[in-house]
Amino acid sequence: MLIPEEKLLIGVFSEQVFSGDFLRQARPFCCSGVIDLYSVPMVRFIDIFIEGREFTLIEPMCPVCGKWVKAYYSIIS
Numbered sequence: 001m002l003i004p005e006e007k008l009l010i011g012v013f014s015e016q017v018f019s020g021d022f023l024r025q026a027r028p029f030c031c032s033g034v035i036d037l038y039s040v041p042m043v044r045f046i047d048i049f050i051e052g053r054e055f056t057l058i059e060p061m062c063p064v065c066g067k068w069v070k071a072y073y074s075i076i077s
Contacts, residue, residue, distance in 0.1 A: 032064045040062070
C-alpha cells in the first residue's frame, strides 16, 4: 500500500497535472475503470520536461490486474 509521503505527493502533483492550464494528464484507466490514485498498491512518478518546464506525471499500478498504467497527457496551450 501507499506510504503517507506518496499520498502527499499524489495530492500535490494531481492538482498540477489533472487540472493544469498548460499540460493535462488523462485520468488513469484500466480494468476497474478510472483508477482512484489513493487506493492503488503502488504509484511511480515520471518527470518530463516541456519548453523548459518540469512536470511530474503519475503512473499507478492497477489494483485489479497489477499492470502499470501509462501516463498520457496533452498540451493545452
